[in-house]
Amino acid sequence: MIECLLAEVTAVQVPAVGLGAMIALVTFIAASVWLGTVAQRVVEKSSFIQGYFQGNRGLGAWTIALTATVQSGGTFMGFPSLVYTSGWIVALWIASYMVVPITGFGLIGKRVAQISRRTGAVTMPDLFRARFGSSTAGLVTSLLIILFMTIMMIAQFKAGATVMKLAWPGSTELALVEDSAGDEKVAETSASTLAQWWKTADQKYLLGLAIFSLTVVGYTLIGGFLAAVWTDLLQSVMMFIGVMILFVLALKATGGLEAASRAALESGGPDYMLGPGLKGGSPFLPLTLAISFFFFWPFAGTASPAGVVRIMACKDTRVLRQSIFLLAVYNMGIYLPLIAICICAKALMPHLDKPDEVIPRMALILTDGLPLGSWMSGLILAAPFGAIMATVSSYLLVIASGLVRDVYQRFGNPQATDYEIRRLTYLVMIGVGAVAVGFSIFPVKHLQMLVVMSSGCAASSFLIPTVLLCYWRRATAAGSIGAMLAGGGASLVLNLIGLWRAFQETGQFANFQPLYLAGLDPLLWGLLASAIVGVGVSLATDPPEQRLISKLFDAPKG
């Protein structure tokens, strides 16, 4: 998506737009760095761990609502392409976002916020360690989080670098071709000498990677949690403005949604208007998958480590309540118009070769000739870049807090001072950033495959254990560890079977689909396995210490 996004700008359309996109990117970068420095001033006022990783539990409704459950840039980027390809049925695919605001904050939000305060927990592993009085439970949580999030984060570095590269004003229409060829060249010559390597390397990509990495690691390192949250808020608001502008322009251009729908029916056929829809020749959303996705969006996001940390950081319950409504309005205002925009796109340009380009193309066509048109399209084109930065930034923090607080401080040096922790945190962030950069220069084959698997496994690992932690007195450390491993494991197995089948059929791992056992998404089987193992193992092991439970489940004395 991102590759196409700016290749489009530089390759096909008016050159002035390329400049607009670059200016928008630079503005995003400058704003993020500025937010980083502002955040640093806030952090300085408190103890390092609390301030840097948690923003002193001071998040208000806007920062919680628009950043805690909006998962990553991917949600906004792949979705338009899907609507363009498969039509109105995608509205059903995404429909469960109607309940995401209430489930995201209402299921576990208040309890998580309370327990984290009562135990002084700063990270998600802290929660598990404190609730079960078990350092093993904390360690398993942090290792799983570090594993999943590192894999997901590395892919984002490459995406960010590619956007930078393609936004370069001098880029030619060969940009996309060069990109894929460049990767292989880099990989092939990695063993040869440095000078030779530099000559053959894709220098624009490397420059983009350098700028992207320095910026993201830089502002995250300076400002910590607050910097990550504020950048995220900034891009969410930008995205909303961009979608609103496009929505109005698209309806104007097509003469209304009904006219667009009818035109789309002409070119897309009846499958474009009805269930289960088509994608690549097979049904897009059979009934079982429609049900699966009603589980997927609300529950995969609810207990994601980056989201839970933000809920822990909320100021009070009022903030949680306001967040619910704010996010409800935001979701309705962004997803329904996005669907309409893409239906209009099908009416205006029925035969796009690369459906991924649908939003950038609409942005370019619709703003052409308008006053400030190139600025508007620049903003819309740069928004995914902002989303990538925000995602990397929040993952980086979760990984760093995992390594520093949950591993080093617990098992290495419990007596570490604030100064030592701070120094180590900076080192870890630079180290993790360097590893991600390394993987982006010498790409691992099949990284995308690993990304798909780890996001699937992460989604089914943490929900059930977190619910048990919040509401069930009898849950034990072993039970929660079992629930985590069973949830992630079940999802992994179904993904691996899908991978194996794809390899059998096509000889390749690319574009594999997990095994949809009984037609249902692996997440559902993961959650089921997680619940059975979590409850079963808890009942089979000794009840947790009364002292620990009482502290979190009984009314405070006096």
Add this chain to the structure above:
Amino acid sequence: MPSRPEDPVLVSSRREAVVVFLIWLAACLYTVGFSYAFGYGRDPATLRFILGMPDWVFGGIFVPWTVCTVLSYIVARYVIADDDLGEDMPEESLGSAASSRREARDD
């Protein structure tokens, strides 16, 4: 039975979680049910458009989405209770033990 009464925040959160879960369940049953009944395998000639959407999208997705947004307001305003989340513990037992040791050393 616990000797002390349950924590009030636990009681209210659990009640709210049940309400939220029921809303999710109702939304799921209605949205998927309606869309499946009126949007799957249908004769395209019978399609009507409401607000520019195919009728099944309007009834099966747009209407419940609007209802859920209103419900979000009602739940946030009237169902979820404001509670005192309690004082923030400076750090966990292990950490505080360490820091008190450190303070002792500094003295």
